[in-house]
Amino acid sequence: MPNNELGDFQTPDELATACLRVLSLPREARVLEPTCGHGSFLKAAATLSPRSERLGIEIQEAHALQAATWGRVRVGNIFHMSLADDLNWQSGSELFVIGNPPWVTSAELNRMDSSNLPRKENFKGAKGLDAVLGSANFDVCEYIIMKVLSELQGQPFTLGMLCKTQVARNVMEYAASAKWPVRASAIYRIDAKKWFDAGVDACWFTVVIKTDSTRSYVTAVHDDVFNPGMAPTSRFGVVDGLMVSDVDRYTAVREADGRCPYEWRSGLKHDASSVFELVASPAPMTQKGVELDVESDYLFPLLKSTDVFRGRHRDLSKWVIVPQRSFGEETSSLKHRAPKMWSYLTANAELLDGRKSSIYRNRPRFSVFGHGDYTYAPYKVAVSGLHKTPIFRLVAPIDGKPVVLDDTCYFLPFDDATEALVVAAALNSPECVGLIESLVFWDSKRPLTKKLLARIDLDRLPFDRSDVLKAAADNAELLGLPFDYIHAEDVVERFNRTRELVNTLF
Numbered sequence: 395m396p397n398n399e400l401g402d403f404q405t406p407d408e409l410a411t412a413c414l415r416v417l418s419l420p421r422e423a424r425v426l427e428p429t430c431g432h433g434s435f436l437k438a439a440a441t442l443s444p445r446s447e448r449l450g451i452e453i454q455e456a457h458a459l460q461a462a463t464w465g466r467v468r469v470g471n472i473f474h475m476s477l478a479d480d481l482n483w484q485s486g487s488e489l490f491v492i493g494n495p496p497w498v499t500s501a502e503l504n505r506m507d508s509s510n511l512p513r514k515e516n517f518k519g520a521k522g523l524d525a526v527l528g529s530a531n532f533d534v535c536e537y538i539i540m541k542v543l544s545e546l547q548g549q550p551f552t553l554g555m556l557c558k559t560q561v562a563r564n565v566m567e568y569a570a571s572a573k574w575p576v577r578a579s580a581i582y583r584i585d586a587k588k589w590f591d592a593g594v595d596a597c598w599f600t601v602v603i604k605t606d607s608t609r610s611y612v613t614a615v616h617d618d619v620f621n622p623g624m625a626p627t628s629r630f631g632v633v634d635g636l637m638v639s640d641v642d643r644y645t646a647v648r649e650a651d652g653r654c655p656y657e658w659r660s661g662l663k664h665d666a667s668s669v670f671e672l673v674a675s676p677a678p679m680t681q682k683g684v685e686l687d688v689e690s691d692y693l694f695p696l697l698k699s700t701d702v703f704r705g706r707h708r709d710l711s712k713w714v715i716v717p718q719r720s721f722g723e724e725t726s727s728l729k730h731r732a733p734k735m736w737s738y739l740t741a742n743a744e745l746l747d748g749r750k751s752s753i754y755r756n757r758p759r760f761s762v763f764g765h766g767d768y769t770y771a772p773y774k775v776a777v778s779g780l781h782k783t784p785i786f787r788l789v790a791p792i793d794g795k796p797v798v799l800d801d802t803c804y805f806l807p808f809d810d811a812t813e814a815l816v817v818a819a820a821l822n823s824p825e826c827v828g829l830i831e832s833l834v835f836w837d838s839k840r841p842l843t844k845k846l847l848a849r850i851d852l853d854r855l856p857f858d859r860s861d862v863l864k865a866a867a868d869n870a871e872l873l874g875l876p877f878d879y880i881h882a883e884d885v886v887e888r889f890n891r892t893r894e895l896v897n898t899l900f
């Protein structure tokens with residue numbers, strides 16, 4: 395099997411030793427390194443705890459032979475072993491399960507036609523593993539960590555694994571939901587670019603399992619595995635059943651973690667920007683520079699997440715063609731209703747008909763996705779899903795037309811400018827930013843999600859009423875929008891009233 399199928403990136407000795415130092419191995423210890431490769435961690439264990447009993451598991455014979463210098467190594471496939479039953483330990487000392495499992499996802503392996511994946515039927519009923527396998531795209535490293543925790547949790551032990559930070563969070567979220575006996579956990583950040591040439595956020599993840607009833611699902615975040623004594627910079631964890639990124643910050647704003655009274659929407663998706671997106675010159679022009687004459691009813695100003703983030707939400711730089719009013723609407727009558735657009739789309743049919751996403755399969759020809767009546771609301775409060783600072787913009791019509799946002803944005807639609815301005819100001823308030831920052835994991839590919847935004851309960855957000863009204867009025871002036879102060883007070887009052895009502899009920 396080629397290297398990338400096996401996640402075959404051996405850990406440098408210097409890093410393996412720094413990771414193991416964090417665990418303070420005792421003189422007598424049992425050390426297991428599943429997927430041990432050349433045995434970097436077995437080697438570090440041999441140096442730090444020479445009397446330890448060391449076991450490795452590795453699928454590649456040549457690697458296993460090399461690792462055997464540092465302990466007993468079994469050649470085999472981790473997916474076919476029971477870690478609780480299949481290993482014959484010679485001592486009964488404290489157990490440490492350590493290493494660096496492959497950082498490869500099931501989707502990547504499927505693309506490579508790889509067979510190096512656990513088989514679903516093997517783990518039916520194994521708590522946790524079925525949950526990982528149920529997901530369309532799981533991380534093999536996450537699977538292996540879950541396997542270790544799931545199979546060995548009947549005994550006390552310490553786990554230490556290098557993994558993506560997202561994997562550590564997923565494992566802790568599951569451990570909390572399944573009430574696994576976790577006594578303590580921590581992550582120590584590593585520079586994945588430097589050590590593995592990998593552009594991901596990664597860490598040394600430690601979990602202490604004790605079989606008594608004291609449990610904790612709050613994970614300390616340390617900035618550097620080479621400086622483990624430094625106090626943690628934050629703690630993430632599960633509070634009241636929900637994952638938060640900063641437990642201490644969250645405590646101050648947790649009352650507003652609930653349900654947003656408005657429905658957040660994602661922007662438009664079409665998977666063919668070279669056809670649907672047109673340069674605004676300001677007349678619509680194809681990306682090849684040809685001016686395009688299509689029926690204007692189907693053309694809308696387009697904003698992308700970077701436009702929203704950078705404050706270019708008043709500029710007309712792109713048009714987008716939206717051939718349907720809502721998802722699934724028939725398109726064949728466009729031939730007569732909008733002949734110029736139809737002939738343009740037909741001229742590009744090869745590209746449009748070849749779009750890969752299953753969302754377009756068995757749908758009307760030239761369909762787009764992620765739109766409905768809300769797409770045509772004149773006012774929107776929009777935020778980028780990709781950037782690392784939450785900035786909410788009031789998006790108003792451009793050129794007299796409602797603005798369409800692309801699928802890298804989230805937004806709330808409004809018919810009423812004043813209400814939209816107040817909501818935008820409340821979302822930009824320090825209290826709201828505090829809530830978002832305590833929930834969000836900025837290292838995720840898409841840090842702000844619809845799910846996270848839906849947790850902002852404006853009715854319970856303890857924002858300063860007069861600050862929000864002032865910010866809304868100032869923004870209205872800046873954007874040249876109508877602002878009805880009395881109505882704005884009513885909107886704020888409505889939030890406050892609901893807040894008071896909720897407070898008396900609970």
Ligand SMILES: C[S@@+](CC[C@H](N)C(=O)[O-])C[C@H]1O[C@@H](n2cnc3c(N)ncnc32)[C@H](O)[C@@H]1O
Nearest residue numbers: 400401403404405429430431434453471472494
């Ligand atoms: C990221 S490397 C890490 C090796 C070693 N733990 C280290 O830290 O240097 C992953 C190792 O897992 C091994 N591996 C991949 N799939 C495996 C499987 N199904 N069973 C056992 N080992 C496997 C690969 O051969 C590779 O040596």
